[in-house]
Amino acid sequence: MSTKNESDSTLDIREADSPAPLESATSSVRPLGSEPAIQLSRSHFVLVFIGLALAVLLAAIDQVIVATAIAVIGNEFQNFQMIPWIGTSYLLTSAAVTPVYGKLSDIFGRKPTIIVAIVIFLIGSGISGGAMDMNVLIAGRAIAGIGGGGLMSLVMIVIADMTPLATRGRYQGIIGSVFGFASVIGPFVGGAFTDGLTWRWCFWINFPVGVVALVIIVVFLKAPSGSGTLVERIRRIDTVGFLLMSATTISLLLPIQNGGIKWDWNAPQTIALFVTSGVCLVLFVVYERSYAREPMIPTAVFANRSTILLVICSFLIGSSIFTVISYVPLYFQVVNGATAMQAGISMFPLVIPLTFVIVASGILISYIRRYRFILWIGFALSAIGAGLVSLLDENSNAAQRIGFLLVLGFGGGMLMQTKTIAMQNSVMPQHIGIGTSLVTFGQVMGSALGIAIGGSVLNNKVVSSLASAHIPSDVLDLITQTPIALRMVLQSNPSLLMEAMHAYVQGLQSAFILSIPCAILGLLLSLAVVEWPQQKLADAQSKQGEKV
Template identity: 40%
Template sequence: MNDMEKMGIPQKEELSNNSSFIDHKAEVVSNNDLESFSSGKDASVNVDAPVGPKEVVTLPFKQLMLVFVGLCLGVFLSSLDQTIVSVCTKEIANQFNSMKEIPWIGTAYLLTSTAFQPLYGRFSDIFGRKPTFLFAIGIFLVGSALCGAAQSMVMLIVARGIAGVGAGGIFSSVMIILTDIISLRDRGRYQGIIGAVFGVSSVVGPLLGGVFTDHASWRWAFYINLPIGAITLVAVIKLLHLPHVGGSMKEKLLRIDFLGSLTLIVGLVMILLPLNWGGSTYAWNDPLIIGLFCGGFAILGLFCLVEWKQAVEPIIPFHLFKDRTNNAVFVCSLFIGCGMFGMMFFIPIYFQVVKGESATAAGLETIPLIVGLLLSSISSGIMVAKWGQIRPFIWIGLALSTVGCGLLGLLKESSSRGATIGILFVPGLGIGMCMQTIMLAIQSSVGPADIAVATAVATFFRTVGSVLGVAICGTVFNNKLKDSLAGLIAQNPSIVAVISNSDLAGQWGPEIKQQILDSYMDALHLAFLINVPFMAVALLASLFIRHIKLRKAGPAPPPME
């Protein structure tokens, strides 16, 4: 008997077979179904047997709706925070006289939210869905309050890092909780609404940020989170009732993979830093960038060794990667994140720099994309619930996204309003149709004990993809812009300033300004088109997702009416 057995801590084999103490009621799955499902032997099997949760927690319709509104507010909260702050950075820099430190506001948030995101899946198994979600919201609100009250740039950066720790778990926790209260077949329509909320907040964020900065204070960009978060906390605490996870706090703490958590966080931070700095703050061949990459990959290698050989309850279980569908979903999530965020990052730049519109107006110009996302996200969720099919919506969505990224390359300075509306609408349709159905694919592919972890890992891959997409597109954009401006800079070296500040384009006269705008347009074309192969790879990977016909099984919540 080893030391851990003497302490009464379940061993890895026991934990994998004993899911009764995990905060998750599951739909009944026969052993044969699970074996064939995890082995991936039959690629075309029509799985009519229910997979995923053995039994969902049925809530009365009114209570379900109130809980769901609270979960939607949680998603709105975290996604709003990602966009609202970007509009306020100039005012913040002016107040603290710290323009050089401005990038760290976003970097601190990005590092902590991404690094801590995979941990929430396992934590929700150990401590329960509800406590984990409340913890994420609570940490996020503490960080937001500290951001609003910041008296220096250092305090603001630290507070953004704290907020990021909570934000990393909000979206994953919402997706995990939905698996406990909504049957797999009905989950599509609810997750479609979640996707729509995500899209709406992407537009509302810059608009609210502009209003607060112009008419109140940038601090309200952070304080606005407090009342929304309070409503979310009340709704979840009062109305969401899920099975309690057994065991004392000491037993739960002993189940945490501390070494795995530490190596994962440190390794990810060391890789995310050069991805954020490379091509802008430092050259890609700078020794610091190369050193961070090498060190980060080495520590992630140590993390893999810990998860493989030592961890009793791994943060990212390796057996997830033995299933073809799981691997396909992870690859899809990664490249959807690359293409979606790489595209969405540069669309406002097109309207602000090339079209000469304000930040608020640029936010309004993206409404066609969000409308497309809303329509397809909600409608695909309803159709999935009706027909029980997942793959057709993933394929159609990724095909539209690939075509849509290509259409963005047709944008010109002279493009009419009608042309821009039509071009933006297509990728919106595609993203809305595939983003949530991909999540359904992973949730229907794994067993009950792995749903929380698999959901968190899929979300994590999409987040990492977003970082990679923005970094790659940013590098391509900057390099193309420098090449396009090389002739003008050779004639007048002072023109190099427009690379970092496009507002200066007009000071050399209308003819030079037009050439500068043409150079920006050339760079934007390439930044848009680089997302086409990202989406194409996601589409190719989605072909390896097995056919799964979802079927309502066991008690399920009332239909949305």
């Protein structure tokens, strides 16, 4: 039996950057024990896993399902100017709360935190589905974002607590595949609801799925709760840190979402918000380092360079993969005249390999206990895939479209879940929740930035290309804000239709090209990520657990 002093002197091997001490540090590993923190019977494990997968399905599909219903919603409410806020309101609130969910789950426990997140999400969905005007819909989306912002990271945190290190990859890989599949299939489902039923089902569908997930988690998830009374736990919340981080995030996302579209990049409000974001970030860092009693993001999380690099890599994954995923359906709708459902089907060459590879990479990591080379291959294939997709034009054949999307799907699948496994392997055990939230936050911010800049580049390219086409300004505004209306508006003028279609293809190509340097930079940064071989880490933790 180890003494208290011996236990206190243990040091996690991941507090250093160099993997060299791994060979001789088995006696100084912070004790994790050989058993997961959450102990469940096999039947309860399967049920809880299904519930967690449904929670991820909710979060992932809700981010994209409404994309194909936007035009119908704007027409019903006769308010096209507020359409961008349907997505922006969800993005702002979800991005603002994502970093804090990991810490909240440490304070209040995994189970209460994920239950609250699902309930908030369902409340927002109910308000959105029942909205009778655009303002109420936007408010509902903002509320849903507060809940949805934590679901993905919380699910990964709970799975990390449910599974031993050696087999964690395969389970998180399955969850990652659900996220990837839902992210791409969402527009197809949204189109089906909008065309066949009503756009309100894009939000109402969350209730049967969410209630099932909620019941399973409430009944079958037996997780340790946080220590202390409710008042003591509330006092532990880093309120100032949360407000500063939220201000940083929202002040950054607002000009990114509107710059080059509603506002000029050099407009006073754009510059003011960027400056505000920078100032709030500096204040956040100073406060967390010097004044916070229990920081929202402890500086110890960044005790080695790998954690910092993995957050940046997650940002680059979001800005590269999700930019392409967001705009490829638009290519099929503009060039092929595809409906929302048909565009979703055309995405299958990306969806199928993406889903399969996410699962396969998780299983592979569980067996070989290595993950860094998967990041390398994933970024390389993503750069190649984005480059190939940027070559698509109005004359591309089916083989090119399928082949190019396949390459991107394989690359994206290798990255989606591997980054989370790498982060959980790089931080100390007590920081797994915070580390997982950070990589999720990085991906959300990267997606927001990539999609916003891609949209700005696309619109500017279309407007500049059609400037001399003698298109009435109101028609030009319509086809830039609602590209799927292009064929309907210009069908009486075939030559002008072809010119407008070519302008859109050029704009999409420019947006896709932006993803290439992001993927290349991700590859270069991932080369510097230190890999903690999982077999040695698991063995070391198991031996230390036997001593304590």
